[in-house]
Amino acid sequence: MYVHLDLALQLLNAGEVVAFPTETVYGLGGRIDNEVALKKIFSIKARPFFDPLIVHVPSIESARSLTTSWPPVYDVLARAFWPGPLTLICDKLDSLSPLITSGLTTVGLRVPRHPLALELLTKVGVGLAAPSANRFGRTSPTSASHVEAEFNGEVAVLDGGPCEVGLESTVLRASLTNAQSNHWRIEILRPGGVSNAEIRNALSQAGLSFDIKRTESVASPGHLKAHYQPTRPVILMKNRKWSDDLLPDIQRRLQLSEALRPVRLELDADPRLAARRLYSQLRQLAEKPNALIIVERKPEQSDESWDAIWDRLERASTLQI
Numbered sequence: 001m002y003v004h005l006d007l008a009l010q011l012l013n014a015g016e017v018v019a020f021p022t023e024t025v026y027g028l029g030g031r032i033d034n035e036v037a038l039k040k041i042f043s044i045k046a047r048p049f050f051d052p053l054i055v056h057v058p059s060i061e062s063a064r065s066l067t068t069s070w071p072p073v074y075d076v077l078a079r080a081f082w083p084g085p086l087t088l089i090c091d092k093l094d095s096l097s098p099l100i101t102s103g104l105t106t107v108g109l110r111v112p113r114h115p116l117a118l119e120l121l122t123k124v125g126v127g128l129a130a131p132s133a134n135r136f137g138r139t140s141p142t143s144a145s146h147v148e149a150e151f152n153g154e155v156a157v158l159d160g161g162p163c164e165v166g167l168e169s170t171v172l173r174a175s176l177t178n179a180q181s182n183h184w185r186i187e188i189l190r191p192g193g194v195s196n197a198e199i200r201n202a203l204s205q206a207g208l209s210f211d212i213k214r215t216e217s218v219a220s221p222g223h224l225k226a227h228y229q230p231t232r233p234v235i236l237m238k239n240r241k242w243s244d245d246l247l248p249d250i251q252r253r254l255q256l257s258e259a260l261r262p263v264r265l266e267l268d269a270d271p272r273l274a275a276r277r278l279y280s281q282l283r284q285l286a287e288k289p290n291a292l293i294i295v296e297r298k299p300e301q302s303d304e305s306w307d308a309i310w311d312r313l314e315r316a317s318t319l320q321i
């Protein structure tokens with residue numbers, strides 16, 4: 001059900017949830033101070049309570065108001081990338097509902113870059129907790145019509161057009177390597193819309209001492225091995241090219257009775273465009289009858305700017321060959 005900004009506001013203030021556009025993917029938002037709304041987010045998505053939600057705010061100041069500490073490294077990152085596709089894991093204020101953080105002592109915060117999201121957040125006046133507006137484990141929506149299809153028109157959607165980035169935000173946590181040092185450890189919990197190169201660049205320019213590493217965090221179930229999955233199986237060809245000869249073996253391994261029809265996912269050569277189009281391509285291919293979605297990983301698609309894309313495709317895939 002499509003709604004305008006005023007109705008979206010009324011619904012949120014009445015404890016309802018509303019899907020809204022961000023530059024990454026559409027979010028399913030509820031007021032952070034309304035437990036009924038927070039519970040609805042989990043039930044509509046069929047999302048387990050152990051998966052914490054990101055809180056969206058309109059400014060650095062409002063982000064800071066939800067944390068007990070704001071290290072200088074976050075100030076540098078927030079000034080460089082907010083509004084934008086970066087989520088910072090911060091020590092949370094006690095009063096924030098444990099429903100948002102799954103009982104963790106930290107909260108993920110981000111200022112999205114979409115003008116409608118910023119207007120909505122400014123008018124609501126409190127943060128909106130919002131996961132991606134899809135059923136748990138499924139492909140994230142990058143247009144309002146994806147949200148409509150995902151929830152059979154039963155969720156209120158604010159239409160802000162197609163998402164510019166198309167992949168979720170980068171989620172990171174920073175900590176000092178030890179209390180005496182001035183050296184920051186940056187852990188990437190989920191690669192996303194801001195690349196490692198961009199993060200390194202911003203921190204170097206600010207003269208900070210740091211290292212960056214990828215962490216598979218139990219605290220970040222967006223890292224579950226199976227996630228972001230379309231409704232049809234995806235075969236990720238990591239080491240060899242696809243050949244129809246593989247079909248009988250795959251058919252047997254996936255234990256599917258229908259005659260599978262291989263369809264190709266062709267990624268754009270530019271990683272930014274590839275990211276922007278990825279989820280809607282997956283959705284379109286999954287609509288083809290009996291589709292078996294094939295993705296080939298090409299050698300030229302392996303530099304860092306492709307990290308987030310391959311992270312999602314690995315989790316979306318049923319088999320890797």
Ligand code: TXA
Nearest residue numbers: 024027052053106107108131132168169219220221222
């Ligand atoms: O781009 C995005 O981040 C989108 C838009 C709507 O903002 N949101 C999104 O939310 O992707 P969701 O719920 O699908 O993914 C949030 C990820 C999850 O992997 C979650 O585990 C992690 O962020 N996360 C949230 N709070 C965390 C925390 N306190 N510690 C570690 N990971 C956290």
Ligand code: MG
Nearest residue numbers: 131132140222
């Ligand atoms: Mg999600």
